[in-house]
Amino acid sequence: MKLDSMYQDVILDHYKHPHGRGLRDGDAEVHHVNPTCGDEITLRVRYDGSRIADVSYEGQGCSISQASASVLNDLLVGKELAEAQKIQGTFLELMQSKGQLEPDDAMEEVLEDAVAFAGVSKYPARVKCALLSWMAWKDATAQALDGPAQKETA
Amino acid sequence: MKLDSMYQDVILDHYKHPHGRGLRDGDAEVHHVNPTCGDEITLRVRYDGSRIADVSYEGQGCSISQASASVLNDLLVGKELAEAQKIQGTFLELMQSKGQLEPDDAMEEVLEDAVAFAGVSKYPARVKCALLSWMAWKDATAQALDGPAQKETA
Amino acid sequence: MTRLPGLLTAPDQLLDEAIRKDFPLLDRTVHDGKKIVYLDNAATSQKPRQVLDALNDYYEQHNANVHRGVHVLAEEATALYEGARDKVAAFINAPSRDEVVFTKNASESLNLVANMLGWADEPYRVDHETEIVITEMEHHSNIVPWQLLSQRTGAKLKWFGLTDDGRLDLSDINEVITEKTKIVSFVLVSNILGTVNPVEAIVRRAQEVGALVLIDASQAAPHMPIDVQALQADFVAFTGHKMCGPTGIGVLWGRQELLEDLPPFLGGGEMIETVSMHSSTYAPAPHKFEAGTPPIAQAVGLGAAVDYLSAIGMDKIAAHEHAITSYAVQRLLEVPDLRIIGPTTAEERGAAISFTLGDIHPHDVGQVLDEQGIAVRVGHHCARPVCLRYGIPATTRASFYLYSTMAEVDALVDGLEHVRNFFG
Amino acid sequence: MTRLPGLLTAPDQLLDEAIRKDFPLLDRTVHDGKKIVYLDNAATSQKPRQVLDALNDYYEQHNANVHRGVHVLAEEATALYEGARDKVAAFINAPSRDEVVFTKNASESLNLVANMLGWADEPYRVDHETEIVITEMEHHSNIVPWQLLSQRTGAKLKWFGLTDDGRLDLSDINEVITEKTKIVSFVLVSNILGTVNPVEAIVRRAQEVGALVLIDASQAAPHMPIDVQALQADFVAFTGHKMCGPTGIGVLWGRQELLEDLPPFLGGGEMIETVSMHSSTYAPAPHKFEAGTPPIAQAVGLGAAVDYLSAIGMDKIAAHEHAITSYAVQRLLEVPDLRIIGPTTAEERGAAISFTLGDIHPHDVGQVLDEQGIAVRVGHHCARPVCLRYGIPATTRASFYLYSTMAEVDALVDGLEHVRNFFG
Numbered sequence A, B: 001m002k003l004d005s006m007y008q009d010v011i012l013d014h015y016k017h018p019h020g021r022g023l024r025d026g027d028a029e030v031h032h033v034n035p036t037c038g039d040e041i042t043l044r045v046r047y048d049g050s051r052i053a054d055v056s057y058e059g060q061g062c063s064i065s066q067a068s069a070s071v072l073n074d075l076l077v078g079k080e081l082a083e084a085q086k087i088q089g090t091f092l093e094l095m096q097s098k099g100q101l102e103p104d105d106a107m108e109e110v111l112e113d114a115v116a117f118a119g120v121s122k123y124p125a126r127v128k129c130a131l132l133s134w135m136a137w138k139d140a141t142a143q144a145l146d147g148p149a150q151k152e153t154a
Numbered sequence C, D: 001m002t003r004l005p006g007l008l009t010a011p012d013q014l015l016d017e018a019i020r021k022d023f024p025l026l027d028r029t030v031h032d033g034k035k036i037v038y039l040d041n042a043a044t045s046q047k048p049r050q051v052l053d054a055l056n057d058y059y060e061q062h063n064a065n066v067h068r069g070v071h072v073l074a075e076e077a078t079a080l081y082e083g084a085r086d087k088v089a090a091f092i093n094a095p096s097r098d099e100v101v102f103t104k105n106a107s108e109s110l111n112l113v114a115n116m117l118g119w120a121d122e123p124y125r126v127d128h129e130t131e132i133v134i135t136e137m138e139h140h141s142n143i144v145p146w147q148l149l150s151q152r153t154g155a156k157l158k159w160f161g162l163t164d165d166g167r168l169d170l171s172d173i174n175e176v177i178t179e180k181t182k183i184v185s186f187v188l189v190s191n192i193l194g195t196v197n198p199v200e201a202i203v204r205r206a207q208e209v210g211a212l213v214l215i216d217a218s219q220a221a222p223h224m225p226i227d228v229q230a231l232q233a234d235f236v237a238f239t240g241h242k243m244c245g246p247t248g249i250g251v252l253w254g255r256q257e258l259l260e261d262l263p264p265f266l267g268g269g270e271m272i273e274t275v276s277m278h279s280s281t282y283a284p285a286p287h288k289f290e291a292g293t294p295p296i297a298q299a300v301g302l303g304a305a306v307d308y309l310s311a312i313g314m315d316k317i318a319a320h321e322h323a324i325t326s327y328a329v330q331r332l333l334e335v336p337d338l339r340i341i342g343p344t345t346a347e348e349r350g351a352a353i354s355f356t357l358g359d360i361h362p363h364d365v366g367q368v369l370d371e372q373g374i375a376v377r378v379g380h381h382c383a384r385p386v387c388l389r390y391g392i393p394a395t396t397r398a399s400f401y402l403y404s405t406m407a408e409v410d411a412l413v414d415g416l417e418h419v420r421n422f423f424g
Ligand SMILES: Cc1ncc(COP(=O)(O)O)c(C=O)c1O
Pocket: C269, C291, C292, C293, C294, D042, D043, D105, D106, D107, D108, D139, D141, D142, D187, D189, D190, D191, D216, D218, D219, D239, D240, D241, D250, D382
């Protein structure tokens, strides 16, 4: 059944048992909304130098957006910013592939559980759900690092 | 040829040699515009009690609107208001007939030259041209008689 | 798959299913040959062949710009366009055809009124000493224009709240609508709750204080007889695409003296009487409010749509939908964990039913239904304050129309069973 | 009926007449079997089969409301609607697809800019200390919105006059456009005079003083390649129905940072990010400016129209029309008592030619031409100030498009001969 390609077990697992959910201390907080469906996320990042010390979040949304935030937490916490950005870029590429991209071993290595979202990329209305937390993370990171960083170098 | 039913010789004659054209003294003046084509008329009425002493006018417009003002002048000047209103009503009826009304003798007696406009009623865009001066006359009459009349009876 | 016989409304309330043949899209199949079950009618309706034919005939035989032409095509196009105005006027029992303004959609109609009142002279003028009244169940298109007007004029925006069972709470009507109120704008049938609102009570109070009344009939005009004189409102707005007409066309009906007194909104060709560089005068209504080349073909299409609906009969359509809705409400309430947001009976409600299903997010409900060929809408339905009011992130909404069938209700209920199993 | 061979432009400039078969209306006969000679293209164009097919396909196979749906139809409709935006963006070489706003017509696009500037914050705000600049050859749709804005804000409205040969008089450009000017809005190709205006000179001066520039390309986009980046304007407006598209759809292109900074105009569904009863935030452009259900089918139709035009090639269309216009100007000038209002050569002019014929009123000219099956427009062409400027009551206007032929020019000239005899 086609639906199974979207609702992979991995995704449903993350949805039912989200990792790292809840708001904890952070260096920056953002609130993102997907106006086409009303999904919302509040997300905080905490950096330890250029290392991601924590990504905490809270929000309401469908299985895809919730699972995606959980996967993000798994993948990014503890990583160096550069590596996290590479993961984010790869995830974006996969989501924008309109189901045309078959993740290879290299991609699986980068994305781990997140390759399960490959099937979602076939559903344009759901791609935004999958990207919601990732866009929020990017935005929060820019705020956390640019703000103080700029002040320090200024 | 169908056109001849609109451009009756009587109409073209009035167009080329308009009767009563030019602005003379009056009790009220109105300016009417046909925004769909830009035809304009300035019209004055002068009453002698309830008798129409004069209808004078100036304006620019097509053969139909110009001829119609000329015919109006012919028909209405010298008439009692009640009779003029009857003529106006009959002309309106003819113009709104969409070419379905074949003027009978009684109508010809009332409208005289104005029956020549029967053919125009088939052309919706031109009906407004034919009615321009008649609407202006009605409006001017209301102003000329109502204004002072109301004052007198008040 | 069992249709419960006890719940079946008298079958003579239902329209003949043969009308489905008029709607080409209903033959569409999706997801490997599944026939579409189209239950998203509150978002937009499908179009009968008769409307598509009218559009094609217009473009192939009569297309020209309206009003300013003496040539045959221009006269035909004008007659068709103005003829559509006659049809719409008759459809809503307008006292005069000149009270029917064509816009691009209901949203433009609503914004048009808000802007007219912002620029109006007394006694209509909305300014910082006056108040605007709406309700908490409005569509965003009947909220945001008033928020903008309130921000730009300083007028105070007030609203009626909702009761727990999805109806307007009019208990404080005398505090909400006061002597300061200039305009009361509310929805006749809610697109999210399905509620049919009590027009009379609101209009009576508005008239008491001399406020104007605007009724958003976007979800009413497609589904029930509308009589603007009986409603006693000052303005009524609705939209073509929800009532078998094309996209790109809306209607604002307004009382003649108001349309005469109120200032124009958009300026341009067609809405003027005479223009010079120094000043302009405006054409009489409705043209005063129709700047530029109007949606000609779309008006013609809407005319064909109201012909189509009238031939069937709006009372028959309302009865059909009432029967379907009664059945749907009953069957949905049997689905475990399903909560209807809005009235839970078919009385004083329209054919849009919103619900939640346990804690399965509506997005996921919609997706799994879609896979079965069942098209419903999920989200806020452009009425986010209602979701906030009931403390829910969003709803799933099934909405019916004249071509909906009992079998489609059954398909929905079966589909929801499948959703529950999938996320169970 | 003789075509003067000496005047014939190289035939390889002309498009193949086979394209006429794409336009069903061109087969229409009027007045007892006369094949229509459609020379009213500046008012509206005819529609190719390809566009009508796109409309039908949309309604029969994909019709649904856009954006907010997870079901197949909603996704398809959204993809078609947003795909049309991509096509239009490519057609005008927009740097970003998000700079293309769909409206209902060019008039709405122009009013949209006027209203945005009226409600804007500094540095864009138009108020009583600032000035607005237009020209005397504007269409009413680019005059009245600025008169309204000027009345409502107190800003001063100024304009460029016209030279005797129908061109803009820019001799006083430094007095007209000053440090106080906030916006300069002018027509690229005049719909009444046919004049093509010198964009560069005006834009340069506007940029000098920091004024925004809005170009009304309603009569340009259908006829020549448009590159918004080369124009260097801030906004460009045009309308679908004049460029082979449906009625009910217009375009406003605007520079991204402006669309981001400027306030919304119409409020409602689709243009919001999040709504509560107390306040709302808006979606990013272009959606911020598209309140309510957009003209979905009409956008799809416009997308098909730009595909059609692009496949032929806008440069080829421009060359074709230039050839037709050169020939028409020459032949018309041979008609006794005929006076062209506007440039009397084909250089820097579009394919609309206005003229007077002795003192025969244009209404009468148009009527007698119509009887011969020749459709022209008569009147002010929504540009009354031009008629006032040249001291004429109105004009007769013949306007050509990609399907116009030399034989149609001949028919017009023969028809005018007939008019002269009739009223001779
Ligand atoms: C130069 C010009 N500007 C604006 C318009 C207005 O276009 P629309 O009537 O489609 O709004 C037109 C056509 O009518 C035009 O020719």
